[in-house]
Amino acid sequence: MTLLAFLLLLALVPAGSARGRHPPKAAISSPVFGPRQVYGVLGGSVTVKCFYPPTPVNRHDRKYWCRQRGSACFTVVSPDYVADGYQGRITLTDHPEAEHFLINISALEQGDAGTYQCGVGVNGRGLSFRVTLSVAEAPPVPEAPELFYVKLRSTWSVTCGFGKDTAELKRYLCKKEKEGCRNIINTYQDKDVPARVQLTHEDxxxxxxxxxxxMDWEDAGLYYCGAGEYGKDNTSKALDVFIYEDKNFPHLKTNITAKNGSSATFECLYEPLMNSSTRFWCKREGKRCDIIIDNTGYVKENYEGRVAMFENPKNKTVAIILNQLRIEDEGNYWCMSNELRDLQSSTELTVVPGEPALTGKKNVTAQVGSRVNLTCCYPCKYYSFEKYWCRWNKTGCAMLPAQPQGLPEPGDACERSARTVVLSLGPLAREDEGWYWCGVKRHGVFGEAMAVWLSAEGEAVPPGGAYSDAEVRKGAAPESPDESHGSNTLALVLGPLAGLILIVVTAFAIVKYRQLKRSDLVSVGSYRTNISMSDFESVRDFSASNSVKESQETPMGGDEFITTTDTPESDATTTKAKRSSKEDADLAYSSFLVTSSSIAQGSSGGDSAVLDLSPPQDRV
Incomplete structure (x- = not known):
């Protein structure tokens, strides 16, 4: 039952899709390609061209031409060997830069007719192609098809000419099949023109x-180009096309689907152009292709700000970005060159409804002389991508330094889950008006892009004085450059100086405070007590006019005192002199003694009182 279901499913698979997924057997088994049939004239010569993939190994490997007899193939000629009977009349010449080698056989004999193989490497390895040689006794001989060795996904181009007498006839290209020759394109065809095929008139x-x-695997085969009607007019030419895969050939997209309002990136093949050549990109409209942009600076008027060309020689591509997509942009686009025909390619664009991933304000108006920020919001899927801002012009888009901002600021047209990249411009000048692009790219490949139009309005404001949002609303004028510079310089000079002065004043105040604090602390014997100096001001004169015993506390004997006798003159001098905190303490102590003595005398009826300053244990 399972086998029956499988067979039914296999039968439903379209033949075309199966044919597209799997290359022809010849293409799988051997990438070497040559003519299927070669014709020569008795006594004349014939040249056989054999192609091989341009790998480093193949370029240096052995090339050979062998004759098939039964299941074996005997070498006729190789770079270092020529078989008997072919001496002096056969040569093998390798052209690795052109990816082929040539076998030339002269003085053809009837016995030379037969089946041969041209190959690379050792016989039997599979890198060979079978060729049949026919020798006619006299001309004419049939014309052999022209060979084309075409890379998978690349472009095939062929020129056919049959004289000016055929200029008015229908020109065509058809592919040989069992039923006849299937039409591919012709000059009378107005409808159903294949999007990837183009026919142009030449001189x-x-x-x-x-x-x-x-070009795909199923495009391999025998074609005919001609004038008039195939099979009726004897004006046609056979074209034998072989498809092979080159692993190093860029894989270009053939179909692109993009959202309305978003952008699409097209890739074209890159090769350095010759001085006389031009690279251009066009949209296919029926039989003609309407040029949109080229590498000389031409941009179609209604595409200004919408399309840009970026050359990327590193990965051998040219990127074309078309943004602000509309439904009418759907169609087929071609990359072309007026001389390098092999660089041509085509891509089909489909525009579907949806919202762009890159968002932001698309039209920004700012005052001349002010600062302005252009904001581009991107979703999390672009976190690992490189972000850029660029200034668009007709020859490209010059990259500008952008600043990641993280989460969007209030007022940004972004979702809270998005992040932003900001381009800051200012002071704004008239010439800054124009198109600015925000985009992403990864590994050098351009991705989605968004275009912003910046308008500069009003008279110029003094440069350097950018308006803040509040100043713009209030109409406040910005500082002039000189005032702003002067105030900034003054602040830079006075700021540190004021700080230094504040530190000095603070230190001085602390020192004075400590001096005053120490002067209030007086030693009295073995005890200490806080006595305010104001309590002694009233007895200063009294202490100066009486001879008393003053004592100083010495560091050696905390309870011992040395007494000195001062005269009134010395007291007056001491009062006027500048005293240290220690001297102030001594004076306070003397005044305290005098005051205590007076109080004692007043309370004892004139007897002198003695203050016991001895330690408590010495008192009796």
Whole structure:
């Protein structure tokens, strides 16, 4: 039952899709390609061209031409060998830069007819292609098809010409099949023109070129280009096309789907252009292609600010970004060159409804001379991408320094889950008006982009005096450059000086406070007590006019005192002199003794009282 279901599913798979997924057997088994049939004339010569993949190994490997007899193939010629019977009339020449080698056989004999193989490496390895050689006794001989060795996903271009007499006839390209020759494109065809095929008229009159992009495995085969009707007019040419895969060839997208209002990035093949060549990008409209942008600075008027071209030689591509997408942008776009035909490619664009991932204010108006911030909001899926801002012009988009801002600021048109990258401009000048692009890219490949139009209005304000939002609302004028610079310089000079003065004053105040504090602390014997100096001011004169015993506390004997006798003159001098905190304490102590003596005398009827200053244990 399972097997039956599998067979039914297999039968429902379209033949075309299966054919597209799997290359022809010949392409899988051997990437070497040559002519299927070669014709020569008896006594004449014939040249066989064999192609091989341009890998470093193949370029240096052995090339050979062998004759098949049964299941074996015997070497006829190689770079260091020529078989008997072919001496002097066969050569093998390798052209690795052109990815092929040539076998030339002269003095053809009837016995030379047969089946041969051209190959690379050792016989039997599979890198070979079978060729049949026919030798006619006399001309004419059939014309062999022209060979084309085409890379998978690349572009095939061929020119056909049949003289000016055929200039008015229908030109066509068809592919040979069992039922006949299936039409690919012709000059009379107005509808159902394949988007990836183009037919253009060439000089001289009667010549034309057919270009087919996105070559796939099923495109291999035998084609005919001609004038008139196939099979009726004897004006056709056979074209044998072989498809092979080059691992180093860029994989270009053939179909792009993008959201309305967002952007799309197209990739084109890159090769350095010649001095006389031009690279351009166009939109296919029927048989013609409407040029949108080229590398010389041309941009179609209604695409200004919407399209830009970025060359990336490192990965051999040219990126074309089209933003502000609309439904009418759907269609087929071609990368082309007027000389390098192999660089041509095509991509189909489909625009679907949706919201762009990059968001922000698309039109910004700012005052000349002010500062302005252009904000671009991106979702979490772009966190690891490189973000950029650039200034658009007709020749490209010059990168500008941008600043990541993290979460959006109040007023930004962003969701709270998004983050922002900001371009800050200022002081704004008239010439800053124009298109600015915000975008993302990864590993050098450009991704989504968003365009912002910046308008500069009003008269210029003094540079350096950017308006803040509050000043703009209140109409406050900014400082002039000189005032702003002067005030900033003055602040830089006076700030540190004021700080230094404050430190000195504070230190001085602390010292004075400590001096006053120490002067209030007086030693009395073995006891200490806090006595205010104001209590002694009233007895200063009394202490100066009486001879009393003053004592000083010495560091050696805390309870011992040395007495000195001072005269009134010395007291007066001491009062006027500048005293230290220690001297102030001594004076306070003397005054205290005098005051105590007077109090004692007043209370004892004139007897002198003695204050016992001896330690408590010595008292009796």
């Amino acid at each position: 001289p009159p009667g010549s034309f070129r057919v270009t087919m992009t996105q």
